[in-house]
Amino acid sequence: MTLSITNRLTGQHYINGEWQGEADAFQSFNPVANTQIDWHFASASDEQLAQATKAAEQAFNSYRNKSDSERAAFLSSIAEHIEADKETIIEAAHLETGLPLARLQGETGRTCGQLRLFAQNLVNPIEQLIADMAQPERQPLPKPDTRLGKVALGPVAVFGASNFPLAFSTAGGDTASALAAGCPVIVKGHPAHPATSELVTQAIEKAIKACDMPAGVFSLLQGHTPDLSTGLVEAPEIKAVGFTGSLKVGRILADRCAARPEPIPFYGELGSTNPQFLLPGILAEQAETLAETQVQSMMMGHGQFCTSPGLIVAVKGEALTRYCDRLSQTLAEQAASAMLTPGIAATYQQQTEALLAHPQLTLLSQGKAAEASHHTRPAAVKVDAAGYLADSALQQEVFGPFAIVVECQDAAQMQAVAEQIEGQLTATLHGNESDWAHAHSLVDAIGQRVGRLIFNQMPTGVEVCHSMNHGGPYPASTDSRSTSVGSMAIHRWTRPICYQNMPTALLPEALRDGQSLLKRF
Known part of the structure; x- marks a missing residue:
């Protein structure tokens, strides 16, 4: 199996639909054997970082205007292609993390389940929408027609997690929820499992082509230096960040996001003792x-x-x-x-x-x-x-x-x-x-x-469902109002917008009169 994985790997970045870069910066590591694996990977340059962020920016308008059903089909296609290649993906993750095969099989199922959860919610939404009806006769001033919707923020940077090479990494919950929201994603692969990240990206690449999505909707940047991480969160094209990792690194990146000329939300999960x-x-x-x-x-x-x-x-x-x-x-x-x-x-x-x-x-x-x-x-x-x-x-x-x-x-x-x-x-x-x-x-x-x-239950194991909240007051996470697991995670990548007196022909379909989830006041 190791040879078949080796033959599959380029060691490169995936940027705007192309594989590029010289695979000469760092190697995979087997923590159980305590030895390097003969898989070599590139480390993204400033130029490659700029290419990825600009490609995501260019893809944003096209992707956010895809219909809910089109984005749902894309997410489902990613899950299908991961499942089709799961034996190779799991073996690579096993070699790079030392995690048991049974654990990684379960994590693969969770990864695909998360993608399908967001796909299902796009096709069959569960959340109620709100509209206030116009009262033109109201005195002393008439009341306008107002309807509350949401719009995607823009390109999102996602940092892979060391302890979940699948469910919290390349195609994990942050990526799934951001893509569901209509946001292109740039993943900074974790250097502890770069081969796993590349193989999962190959599955995403197949889904992009099968579903005719814009090439810049997803990029993978490999790297092992802090400069790539800080450069990514400071790139002006990036509009939000998802991070799972240490308090030390998370705080550095959160501070960089806050210090930008245009501050952006940083959703970091930074650790917990779980009393x-x-x-x-x-x-x-x-x-x-x-x-x-x-x-x-x-x-x-x-x-x-x-x-x-x-x-x-x-x-x-x-x-x-x-x-x-x-x-x-x-x-x-x-x-x-x-x-x-x-x-x-x-x-x-x-x-x-x-x-x-x-x-x-x-x-x-x-x-x-x-x-x-x-x-x-x-x-x-x-x-x-x-x-x-x-x-x-x-x-x-x-x-x-x-x-x-x-x-x-x-x-x-x-x-x-x-x-x-x-x-x-x-x-x-x-x-x-x-x-x-x-x-x-x-x-x-x-x-x-x-x-x-x-x-009366131990905390290990997080159910992926509508009512889950995976976050908490600082330092557990940087924004206690949000979750990184479950269907409500999509809200991190959108913002509210109120449409006032908007012609019906221009309104998002979900906000038009007669929709089952629209509550009128």
């Missing part, structure tokens, strides 16, 4: 089960999920002691493993070494010793709530299989932790019927700090 609040009733009943499910969840993808549970909050006592004992036993059985990239592994090692030396923290358990220098060990530590609240460094995400247990003196201190945690993608309350009667204030406090509040 687990264990209420007394259920902890007494299920301490061991809760500990085992905690380890199972934090070990998924070796802790490299944005929803990995890295914080546990509970009141001290016999039940929490049982929980910690089982957590320690179960975690000690877990193997050390490679991470997605050497850089991610090095950061994890630095963070965990610093935390294990922290005077306020007590080591609960570590996983099995590493058998290779590039492997990382799972770990869990414990701290009292006063120490946790006094040190903001303990609230920072550790991207990997690491968790902190915060031991509270009582329910009031648990409430204090809930009121002071940073913004999160998710938080979970584990409780039983006796717990819920006393949980109202805790639920209210946590709800102010999360994008998704979960009950």
